[in-house]
Amino acid sequence: MRLTCPLCGERDRREFYYYGAEDYLRRPGEGAPLADWDDYLHLRDNPAGVTKDLWYHEAGCAQWLLVTRNTVTHEISGVELVAGRKE
Amino acid sequence: MPELIAKSALEGRTETLGPVTLAEVEVGPITSVALFPGGGKLAAKGLKALGLAMPGPNTFTGKKGARIVWTGRDQAFLIGVEPPALEGAALTDQTDGWTVLGLSGAGAVDVLARLVPLDLRLASCPVGTALRSQLNHMNAVILRTGDHAFEIMVFRSMARSAWHEIHAAMDMLAARAGTKF
The missing domain is CATH 3.30.70 (Alpha-Beta Plaits)
Structure with a gap:
């Protein structure tokens, strides 16, 4: 498996660390109801198909990356920096 | 204040094995x-x-x-x-946090090919390239300083491990070349 880091270019899997689903980018605001926190912390989709998750380029530029990949075909269709990302 | 003497991690060690030379480089601040x-x-x-x-x-x-x-x-x-x-x-x-190793000679790229998960051939890594990657399991910054020359920056605490790993790869290549240099 290879990921194309937007800064470093195409790199081997061993340079990256997997963090988890992209849900971690949507932290509930202050005073959010408990249900939102429950969702944020515990509830994850497990899709057969396209999913987005967070990877850390620990042996490269030390950036967090938002990776779009397909769990069925293993195709990686997008890698973008979490920093400077526009919602 | 007493005069303090700066010491490098490898005391300027140099070794040549076949066509490849590995040496600690003093780069300054x-x-x-x-x-x-x-x-x-x-x-x-x-x-x-x-x-x-x-x-x-x-x-x-x-x-x-x-x-x-x-x-x-x-x-x-x-x-x-x-x-x-x-x-x-x-x-x-x-x-004081880094040690710089110079690797030069015609086989330098083959030595690094055994340690670094990148294509370091001249076509994809021209002179002037600086890559952050790994040297085996050590994080490193790799500079392409010449057609047959690299500078490899590793954490100072890893200096002797890095030397050992690169030296082992040089040793293997020298052995494969059919001649024990």
């Missing part, structure tokens, strides 16, 4: 230049005094004596000169 958000313009002004600019991803510029190496998003290492007064960026002295 190393300073991390990390831009504050929106600080690019101010920092550029300060670096201009040295004839340098923030390098693009995966590159280094300048010559021996004053080089600037890309090390991350909005971050670079200034090597070989005392840093100028710089606004718009955080400057951190890294001199």
